Amino acid sequence: MRVPFTKMHGLGNDFIVLDGRNATLPPIGSAVVAALSDRHTGIGCDQLIVLETSTRADFAMRIFNADGGEVEACGNASRAVALLHGAEAMVETSGGIIHVEPVGHGARIDMGTPHFEWDQIPLAYAMDTLAMPVGWDGLDQPSAVNVGNPHVIFFTDNCDAVPLENLGPQIEHDALFPERINVNVATVNDRNSIRLRVWERGAGITRACGTGACATAIAAMRRGMVEREVEVTLPGGTLTIEWDEHGHIIMTGPATESFRGTFDWGDYA
């Protein structure tokens, strides 16, 4: 079965997008996610994105990490899907309904409101999530925020010096995080700008993480470190994050269509 796809990225965080709104796709099993995301034998991507019809919004977006796990939110893919859809829309995800709006060579996404309670992250037990009483190898007192998906955020003087390839998986799989966690290491440059690197749950280090930028900006705002609109610069580029007067997170940034093609679904079903 030949299936069309669109290869896209948001600041280098890349996706394969399958559009199941007008065509019936076979079930999305971990085998097809692994095959497509493999950069040596497949097309390669950090996440597989599947668009489907919805009875609650204009359409639905399903998000699969490269490890095959289906997750609740993907900021960079939300902008890519907004660009692909080509018009303002409400989009249903398993983390909630978001508002997407194509803007210039990218999009503006209303990611909804963040959550901070320990059991909303979720954590395995109760604790303050603004400055958590935990640490790993010199990184301590992180914040935790759920922006549809779970994030832990460490603030450090030089995020580029953190051995994220070692610490990331340790923290992602720590028993404190029953649904695992996206790991953010951030340096606040000034009240208007943050530098950020991310080890993503189920995908590893990516060039950018939209929900990570949202979670990190909100954590820095809660700590009084930055203004309520801030630029977050990741290895792949910069996003603007605002925590607006309604308590919603507004993310604005670029999105890119790389190429289109078809692949043989074959025996992955």
Ligand SMILES: N[C@H](CCC[C@H](N)C(=O)O)C(=O)O
């Ligand atoms: N790894 C994330 C999903 C993708 C998020 C990221 N690519 C973004 O742009 O927000 C998770 O497991 O929650």
